[in-house]
Every structure is written in C-alpha cells, then in structure tokens.
Amino acid sequence: QQQVKQSPQSLIVQKGGISIINCAYENTAFDYFPWYQQFPGKGPALLIAIRPDVSEKKEGRFTISFNKSAKQFSLHIMDSQPGDSATYFCAAKVSGGYNKLIFGAGTRLAVHP
Amino acid sequence: DTEVTQTPKHLVMGMTNKKSLKCEQHMGHRAMYWYKQKAKKPPELMFVYSYEKLSINESVPSRFSPECPNSSLLNLHLHALQPEDSALYLCASSQDLPSGRYFGPGTRLTVT
Numbered sequence: 296q297q298q299v300k301q302s303p304q305s306l307i308v309q310k311g312g313i314s315i316i317n318c319a320y321e322n323t324a325f326d327y328f329p330w331y332q333q334f335p336g337k338g339p340a341l342l343i344a345i346r347p348d349v350s351e352k353k354e355g356r357f358t359i360s361f362n363k364s365a366k367q368f369s370l371h372i373m374d375s376q377p378g379d380s381a382t383y384f385c386a387a388k389v390s391g392g393y394n395k396l397i398f399g400a401g402t403r404l405a406v407h408p
Numbered sequence: 409d410t411e412v413t414q415t416p417k418h419l420v421m422g423m424t425n426k427k428s429l430k431c432e433q434h435m436g437h438r439a440m441y442w443y444k445q446k447a448k449k450p451p452e453l454m455f456v457y458s459y460e461k462l463s464i465n466e467s468v469p470s471r472f473s474p475e476c477p478n479s480s481l482l483n484l485h486l487h488a489l490q491p492e493d494s495a496l497y498l499c500a501s502s503q504d505l506p507s508g509r510y511f512g513p514g515t516r517l518t519v520t
Binding site for chain 2: 326327329331336337338339340341344382384388390393394395396398399400401403
C-alpha cells in the first residue's frame with residue numbers, strides 16, 4: 296500500500312521545547328524519506344532526508360529517527376523557535392519506475408514564545 | 409544554488425482565458441515536475457519530465473498542457489480552467505528521478 300500516515304495533524308510547542316512529528320508506512324519499496332517545511336504562501340523546502348540503511352540523521356536542530364522494522368520515521372526539532380512555525384510534510388519515495396514521492400497529510404506546527 | 413524559480417507569483421484568470429506558468433532551474437537537474445497543492449493539503453503530482461520527455465501524466469485534464477522547451481525550463485499552459493482548479497501550482501526539479509526534489513515558490517492561481 297502506497298500510503299504514509301503522519302501524526303499529529305497539529306502541534307503546539309513552547310519556545311525551547313522539542314517538537315516531534317511521526318510518520319508510518321507499509322510499503323517496503325520506499326527507499327528515501329525526506330521531510331519538507333512549508334511556510335504559508337511558499338513552496339515546500341527540503342529540510343532533511345534519510346535512506347533506510349541509516350537509523351538516525353542530524354542536521355543542526357533537526358533530527359530524523361528511522362525504525363526500519365517498525366516502518367516508522369520521525370522528525371525531532373530541538374530547541375524549537377517561533378520561526379519554526381510552519382507545516383511539515385514527511386514523504387517517502389518509491390524505488391524504481393518514476394520514483395513517485397508519497398506525501399503524508401502534513402503537521403501544522405506552532406511554536407509559542 | 410538550489411533554486412527553482414516560478415513566474416508569475418500570482419495569476420487571476422477567467423474560465424475562457426489562456427495563460428502559461430513558467431518554471432526555471434539552473435542546477436543541471438534532468439527531472440522536472442508540476443504539482444498542484446490545495447490549502448492544507450500535501451502537493452499532488454501532475455506531470456513528470458525526465459530528460460525533457462514527458463514521463464508521467466497523473467490523469468490530469470487536458471485543460472492543463474505541460475511543455476519542456478529545454479532542460480532548464482518547464483511550462484504549464486492553461487486553457488478553459490474551472491474555479492476548482494484554483495490552487496498553488498508548484499514546480500520541482502531533481503538531479504534525476506531517484507534524487508531528492510527541490511520545489512519552487514509556486515504560482516497562486518485563482519480562476520474566476
């Protein structure tokens with residue numbers, strides 16, 4: 296099944312806190328898992344991505360944790376800032392064919408000062 | 409430079425108009441894409457071009473017509489659109505089909 300389930304739908308975090316967004320999938324043919332950040336009226340920006348042979352990837356305050364056996368991956372935003380307030384989409388790319396990118400439904404993050 | 413540019417930023421058109429959206433990238437990417445995004449929803453794939461050839465048309469109505477004049481440019485020609493076609497139209501590119509996709513800022517289209 297080519298679906299990616301993302302939760303929560305919305306998230307409120309205090310400044311300095313940790314934001315955690317989770318995604319789960321069923322299709323084992325996915326071979327690349329990017330996260331996109333989108334501000335209102337803007338296009339999605341590639342934030343960080345991971346391949347299934349790696350369990351964790353960190354870039355600055357952003358970390359992806361990947362659990363291949365559970366078919367789950369998550370985004371952690373450490374020391375969350377008001378400027379991080381945006382919609383976050385997880386995605387999974389199908390291996391082969393035209394490498395279709397399947398998006399999660401999105402999480403609207405609000406970081407309060 | 410990881411920039412994909414799109415023009416215009418905003419477009420209002422009537423249902424009988426013909427207009428075009430333009431997308432440009434200078435990253436040497438060989439795959440380019442058109443997506444449509446409705447409010448509070450993820451992007452939906454419309455078309456995929458690989459090496460300037462149309463690879464995928466995701467059952468998009470014929471009132472949307474893509475064109476790839478060269479490896480850096482992608483156009484989307486619009487004709488006889490419906491109000492429900494109002495959305496943010498996003499262009500994206502990637503080094504090749506298996507690589508990560510970079511999105512442009514989008515064109516906000518309103519059909520009246």
